Amino acid sequence: MASLQERLDRAPGSSNSYFRAKAQCWLDAAQQARQAHDQWGFVEEAIGQAATITIGVERGTPLSAANPALRTVSTVRPDLWAIVNAIKADPAVAQCPQAQLPLACAEVELMQAGHDAWIRSFASAEKRLPEVKDKLRKSAETAVQCKQGHVGIGTCTCLGVAGKSTANHYAAHGFAVPFQRRLDIAAWTAPTRRCGERS
Template identity: 70%
Template sequence: MKTGIGATQDLAAGAATPQWVGTYAPIKNRGAVLEGLQSRLDKLATDKKGYFQAKAQCWVDAGQQALREHDQWGFVEEAIGQAATITIGLERGTALSAANPELRTVSTVRPDLWNIVNVIKADPAIANCPEAQQPLACAEVELIRAGHYAWTRNFQAAEKVLPGVQSTLQKSAQTALQCAQRKPAAPAVPQKITLRADSMFRFDRGDEAGMLPGGKTQLDTLVTGLQRTSNIEKLNISGYTDRLGSDAYNQKLSLQRAQTVQDYLRKHGVSLPMLAQGRGKANPVVQCEQKNRDELVQCMAPNRRVEIELVRGAALNTVVVE
């Protein structure tokens, strides 16, 4: 914030605008919110070394650090906002942006380090190198945290953060180089793939227009694997729901989702014989008895799924990929 005679208190000066207040003021009990986000991150089936999950984790860590320092400037709330946005995107399988938004309580520091960040992000090797993505994501968050210290005029604290940022960026760049030097291996094709419906389709949808980007990505990966495999005889595709709703509704939805997956694979070049079936609420993976409906729905998420069996001759093994 600007101080002194004639100082303005606007966005450029660091004042909390009505939009900022509307976004972050509803956040109460910041510690509990951060703990809740941590719990949700721990439950994610995505790669913890991947860019977005690592970034969400580092935002939670940054928020907790600021909370321990009794930060009342609004940075804790902004860290919660960033972590929540990424976590929700990962849970829903929606597309996420790797760009860093401008935050009210953060000044830009060390443009040279931000240039290094951009160079690493532009490296084609980084996309297939989660070991390099994790340090990159955390270096970005730490550089933003240093910018917050600078914004509060705590330049000594900002300087203490920067050596760690430099070291982490160096690790990311070196790891990306090592990944680039590896010979890419053909993706392994498992014998059975279990796709969570919550990450495949929007709520109550089973058509292709209702598919989520994350679900399409999983099917695209399967298509690539099948194109490099010659001993698959056919695919059995089975849709499942949880036990909520009528049997007729669950049967219809599970069949629609299985058929949509079959149609998607067919459109993308899979010519193998395929059988799509709706199983409704049959064969639940988990048993849940929660009284609270939201908790019950969350618990039964593994039951809402589409299973794709890859039949290889007379033998059929099972591998679950979520």
């Protein structure tokens, strides 16, 4: 794991970018599971995810933002996964690395919660959810700030997820959407544009 961490640290691009952040969060998840003496196979799966992403970043090859099915992970909280996909679909996120880091780590933490559920540790799964929600809220709000010019726009990262309404998902699942008064909600329902296209 240490050698993989060194490779990730040397990988090109910003450490805040979606894929580098996701690789780091998978490494952190593997470390946490190892320290907890998890013997179910999640450590190896988490390292595998981190390695796949790190190799892709090193080589500059296209990577999928989708989260593959893992043997030791059950799907939990589909409502939060719907919010994940809605945030991914916002064009502002693709150009806002500061919004990508919390989004990527929220996805990994939801996968960790899914592993907790798979091993029947439901209390542990529940404990992860407040942080997941906080990261999703931070990602969405930072994307809005990028769109308004309050945060620097970075290199476009294609996340390739079909568009959904972030605002509707937040409202439906208890999120306050504090930025709603400042945001053109139609922007959150627009399909993801391809990198390089003009908005």
